[in-house]
Amino acid sequence: MSDSTRSRELDALVADMRSDVLHPAEVDAVVAGLLTTLTPPPGGGGAAGGPDTATSCPNPSSEVRSLAVKVAV
């Protein structure tokens, strides 16, 4: 096998990996899980979690807002 053929094989392998993004259904699950954790339950109060968790903030909706502002491009 020539060097150029090997290089093309490696390029093809990398191209395969680049196209292998998370499936939309898996992204849906990530979004659902994250929003469940970060948004307050109906009736107020924070989501379940101990004092050391990210969900222990007394006003999680402001936390969601803060994350959005910080990460927005």
Add this chain to the structure above:
Amino acid sequence: MQPERRQVGLVEELVREHAPFVGRALRYLGVPEADVPDATQEVFLVAHRRRDDFDGQSPRAWLKAIAVHVARNARRSLRRRREAGADALPEGSVPPAQEAAAERRSRRGRALALLEALPKAQREVFVLHDVEQHTMKEVSHMLGIPLQTGYSRLRLARARLQRTLTDEEQA
């Protein structure tokens, strides 16, 4: 629309934009397939907890840096599970899919097997630079290594992968 609902929608939009690529990085950094969605969520939760550390420059690079740490933890956890005698989750735990998905899994399996043969440090640089297409400056910052070390690891990783491809051909 209520302001709060709009902000939640914005977070959802951000996650939808970046999660596909964060998940890909986690997969090729060595997180077991069945754990990739949970690990992806963990990346965004860590980002949420550490949002004050974000410099506002590149959310993509910032999230991938977090993904590197989440992947390292996941690999350690997997190693502990194996040492404790628990098998890794079988491939059959993934829902059966159509032919195209089976072909995708086959190619993915081959890529993962090749990456598994790389030393961890080389694998991280190769995945972040060649697969995730970050600049070497970003990669060196993410991993906390000198730029030249990054280039050296990348060169070694590519050479090793090429050798493995040759060995496969000759076998």
